[in-house]
Amino acid sequence: MYLKNAWYVAGWENHLDGGLLARTICEEPIVFFRGEDGKIGALEDRCCHRSAPLSVGRLKGNEVECGYHGLRFDRTGQCTAIPTQELVPPSACVRSYPVILKNRWIWVWMGDAAKADESQIPDYFFLENNAWANIDGYFYVECNYQSYIDIQLDQTHSPYVHPDTLGNAAKLRVKPSVKREPRALKCERLFPNDDPPPLWAKAANIKGKGDSWNRWIYTPPATIMFDVGAAQANTGAFEGNLEHGITVHNAHGITPETGTTTHHFWSNARDFGLDDPETEEQLSVIRRVFREDVTICEAVQRRVSQFPDAHQIDVAMDYPTLQARNMLARLIKEERE
Amino acid sequence: MYLKNAWYVAGWENHLDGGLLARTICEEPIVFFRGEDGKIGALEDRCCHRSAPLSVGRLKGNEVECGYHGLRFDRTGQCTAIPTQELVPPSACVRSYPVILKNRWIWVWMGDAAKADESQIPDYFFLENNAWANIDGYFYVECNYQSYIDIQLDQTHSPYVHPDTLGNAAKLRVKPSVKREPRALKCERLFPNDDPPPLWAKAANIKGKGDSWNRWIYTPPATIMFDVGAAQANTGAFEGNLEHGITVHNAHGITPETGTTTHHFWSNARDFGLDDPETEEQLSVIRRVFREDVTICEAVQRRVSQFPDAHQIDVAMDYPTLQARNMLARLIKEERE
Amino acid sequence: MYLKNAWYVAGWENHLDGGLLARTICEEPIVFFRGEDGKIGALEDRCCHRSAPLSVGRLKGNEVECGYHGLRFDRTGQCTAIPTQELVPPSACVRSYPVILKNRWIWVWMGDAAKADESQIPDYFFLENNAWANIDGYFYVECNYQSYIDIQLDQTHSPYVHPDTLGNAAKLRVKPSVKREPRALKCERLFPNDDPPPLWAKAANIKGKGDSWNRWIYTPPATIMFDVGAAQANTGAFEGNLEHGITVHNAHGITPETGTTTHHFWSNARDFGLDDPETEEQLSVIRRVFREDVTICEAVQRRVSQFPDAHQIDVAMDYPTLQARNMLARLIKEERE
Incomplete structure (x- = not known):
């Protein structure tokens, strides 16, 4: 029983310094990362293929590469590449979470992304x-x-x-x-x-x-x-x-x-x-x-x-x-x- | 499935030397203590307020003070003081257990206190x-x-x-x-x-x-x-x-x-x-x-x-x-x- | 959900060097041993008397002696001796498993012993x-x-x-x-x-x-x-x-x-x-x-x-x-x- 349409603090900004950050919030495992472009992302920490935690994979540019078979996911959760095949089906995707860096804290929205309202983050x-x-x-x-x-x-x-x-x-x-x-x-x-x-x-x-x-x-x-x-x-x-x-x-x-x-x-x-x-x-x-x-x-x-x-x-x-x-x-x- | 109206050995007398003794018997967590008056007590090891184990609190005279908000309980399990308020409602109490020291063993009665019969303790x-x-x-x-x-x-x-x-x-x-x-x-x-x-x-x-x-x-x-x-x-x-x-x-x-x-x-x-x-x-x-x-x-x-x-x-x-x-x-x- | 009528590798031959070998396979605890006659055996690792793991017992000749009360079991799982009594009831027995040593591996058959077919073991x-x-x-x-x-x-x-x-x-x-x-x-x-x-x-x-x-x-x-x-x-x-x-x-x-x-x-x-x-x-x-x-x-x-x-x-x-x-x-x- 958690409030889902809400911001939770997911970590200190410097927790991203080590690369992929695995953290479970409201019982949902999430991988947090900062891309080469400096923007942060938050994805479901379970590959849609064989359930490997994406957090044991690698950061590749602005994407996360699964550490098992190399599927890649962008910040929206869409799979962008599957080794050994040309086509990537749209069903190949993981959940992405709205995520914002504010005042050195990583804030993540656990509910309906359409309702994510940055103004609700308190001003610390x-x-x-x-x-x-x-x-x-x-x-x-x-x-x-x-x-x-x-x-x-x-x-x-x-x-x-x-x-x-x-x-x-x-x-x-x-x-x-x-x-x-x-x-x-x-x-x-x-x-x-x-x-x-x-x-x-x-x-x-x-x-x-x-x-x-x-x-x-x-x-x-x-x-x-x-x-x-x-x-x-x-x-x-x-x-x-x-x-x-x-x-x-x-x-x-x-x-x-x-x-x-x-x-x-x-x-x-x-x-x-x-x-x-x-x-x-x-x-x-x-x-x-x-x-x-x-x-x-x-x-x-x-x-x-x-x-x-x-x-x-x-x-x-x-x-x-x-x-x-x-x-x-x-x-x-x-x-x- | 335990015999409840019976004496169980809860410890050696010197287990009380360290202050509050936490011990679970027949799946019931109990705090044992010896008051300043030398008499021993055995209370349910869960404060009736916020469920803190009383055993992480303090011995105060002949009473136990909860280590969270300071509620105090006497040997009968009745709460005697609640900080920031005058009245202590009668519902503020924890279960107390009949307890006897005999031949260096602490004996506790797990059932109906009215039936506790000291003569049933074997003579060791x-x-x-x-x-x-x-x-x-x-x-x-x-x-x-x-x-x-x-x-x-x-x-x-x-x-x-x-x-x-x-x-x-x-x-x-x-x-x-x-x-x-x-x-x-x-x-x-x-x-x-x-x-x-x-x-x-x-x-x-x-x-x-x-x-x-x-x-x-x-x-x-x-x-x-x-x-x-x-x-x-x-x-x-x-x-x-x-x-x-x-x-x-x-x-x-x-x-x-x-x-x-x-x-x-x-x-x-x-x-x-x-x-x-x-x-x-x-x-x-x-x-x-x-x-x-x-x-x-x-x-x-x-x-x-x-x-x-x-x-x-x-x-x-x-x-x-x-x-x-x-x-x-x-x-x-x-x-x- | 395991295939039962099948051979599984239970260990390296030298795992038997230490005496009784306890290993659980397909959720069934088994004790493996090599008798004085050099032949190996595989028995249910739970005495039929008081459920002691036979693997904490002793190897006695070609039999396993329970480490609790000394009941003995032969390679077929039949109890052969119960201390303090003459008769051994036929109900005193544990399950035995077909077991074969081949190419330094111990192979055990987990299903119906009558169907154990050595020819199904691959030739490594x-x-x-x-x-x-x-x-x-x-x-x-x-x-x-x-x-x-x-x-x-x-x-x-x-x-x-x-x-x-x-x-x-x-x-x-x-x-x-x-x-x-x-x-x-x-x-x-x-x-x-x-x-x-x-x-x-x-x-x-x-x-x-x-x-x-x-x-x-x-x-x-x-x-x-x-x-x-x-x-x-x-x-x-x-x-x-x-x-x-x-x-x-x-x-x-x-x-x-x-x-x-x-x-x-x-x-x-x-x-x-x-x-x-x-x-x-x-x-x-x-x-x-x-x-x-x-x-x-x-x-x-x-x-x-x-x-x-x-x-x-x-x-x-x-x-x-x-x-x-x-x-x-x-x-x-x-x-x-």
Whole structure:
């Protein structure tokens, strides 16, 4: 049960550097490649002849050559050559997927190609912008993608999953405000006139009290922008004035491989201390923090796989994640109808 | 198909030393723990909220805190705290299991808690007694628990599975005598006025002929006491007078994890040569002997898993093990009715 | 779906040197052995008593003793002894398989023993002949055996799977001629008056042009003889006169273990340069070539297992392999009717 008419993050741009890239998305094996002309392509990773994965073949110009009998396919999926015969029947073809490179991420459209709408790709400009410094990562996670989206949208797990780093239970007292848009869910927690986190205070040169915040925007099916920042108190940061503040944007591409495995492409982007090794090192803890998310989510998946029908209770802190699940469920339902 | 209203061995007492102990018994994942008050607890190892295994959480006083969102559970399985909310609904709870520490073994009751009857736990006093020295072990075995009980009750396999150690085919000529009790099966082979095994002869200072024996008591579903001993001939050892004899008691806790995997907790206890390194070394061969049981039983399981419906013939030497299987089958049938 | 009334290669003769040989063929576990009398036997690898694999037992004279309780079985599968009892019931038996040693290969008949016909075993004399030198091998391959037969019968894959060694796309221009016999399929490609491959030219002392060829004979269900050779042009080599030529015979025993795993027994035999290390080294590349076959076939199997019902198109170059598949399918169909 996946939303098909939607963009999913398929990889980092540099994952194409090694040639043919095999990646399964929504249970469909796909081969991604960049042709000699610099354009990228995405084809069904199964030759229509004898089912060899095209990804074990070769890139030939702007086409992919099957590594078994040498059939060639262009970016549309049409076979262009079959060794030992002149004619290529039109039935010799594989599925092609709309694919776009944007902000260093490869985005693939898993549904009806005619409906592929580039404007639906969220604008994660900070992934590729000189004013921002990035710490990038990719994890292969053995859990369901919705369960993994849950943990990224949910801050209430921090004191328990990240006790040594993010575990500030006090902040949880502030209720999140959640706002629904047609194809996005927004959530924020504001901490006005509060003690700002030390790293932020130092970087933003905040004297005394600060205004700080956590905000996320979930774009279904499976991407999240998470914004954490602080500014000198009462300088209008909550209203968008960041002259006296700084921020970190985390981007998450959370892409289902199968019902129980997930690709996680992430970046931690900052608009301060770009070339400062100390800042880099302090923010690098994010890799360990995200790894802790992986550990607990994989443990959860083991139990869910064992007891798929077991009852789960919901609690007050689930409000934002339930909203996100509902939004995605509604979109999937609409797509099926 | 397990007997539920029954005690199973869940572990050695010192398995709790590391904190939360995760162990699956009769296909039910359980977390075992010892609270600050010294009392032990056993809870369903799946949080009622988002299915996280409680065993990846933390012990807090006498309670277990979930490692995902911090829900806390007391020893009865009732949730006592949910972060970010005041009220804890009564539906927030996990199953708790009656659990008892006796003779260094953790015993857990898998059925209706109201029927848990401590008196049904067999008295393996020799596991924790100054007059006895123990060699302890735990094996994880990839076979069905009944098939593993079979091999422990059956001595006829010794010449073939343990040819270098216990392989005395001559002893098999003595037919076992089997006696059925309501919740136990007893079996013995007596060898009066015979050459006693050298280790026994030396330890018991037997001159010339001895009376020796093998005896076991099977307590369904899954524990066995195995008694091997020898005494000066005609000194009344068969009638219980051990003044001129010595004995080794093996205890087996054989606990189903799943239908094809089994926990084996065992101890080899002797009432002689307690501090004698030579005796210790000679008896230590038992670890290798039990490992040989594991090897053959795992090989059998592979075939049984491949051909679950294949016909098996029974032979004369199966009498004791078939009695044990029948007793357990009858108890399971009664429980279901 | 296997042809049952047929011979399959079960192993190299020297696989019996280690004692009992466990090997699964057509999903049936079999234990192979050579008795003290030098004759070989093949029994169902599951004791009729408690399902222990007989292959974890012991060879006793010309019989196999079960490693669990010591039941013994002769070469016909009849139990000859059961410890602790006098009588052996006739029902105590396991299945036995007709088995023959021929040309260093163990051949086993998987169907009705009464129909076992030794004359159906193809004559691969070159596996055991002083006029031939052999490079032998055994691979365990994780793909379906028919898919693996395909690649051995199909030379059109060479430029793509073996680009560094056999990849001569030019030769593919010559269409193969295929000839069907009742229980064999023959295929040849002839290259008259052509530049012979250098190794062949040198070994056969060919001056100028040569006549060279590729030929195979497929004997269903699962063996292939592949003949590659060259001779001085116009010396009658195509008609069988090899006085001025040389040849390499590859033998393939391709035996299904399960529907997705295959045993590959192979040999590369030459009638020239028998003791010449340089020839040996040059031909040893065959091991790497066959390994490349394994790699692509296992990749294909992964996709076929994922999408068992996916449509495949056929192309012109499939003609020989489709003929072979049709022949085997017809034989299986006939056997079932």
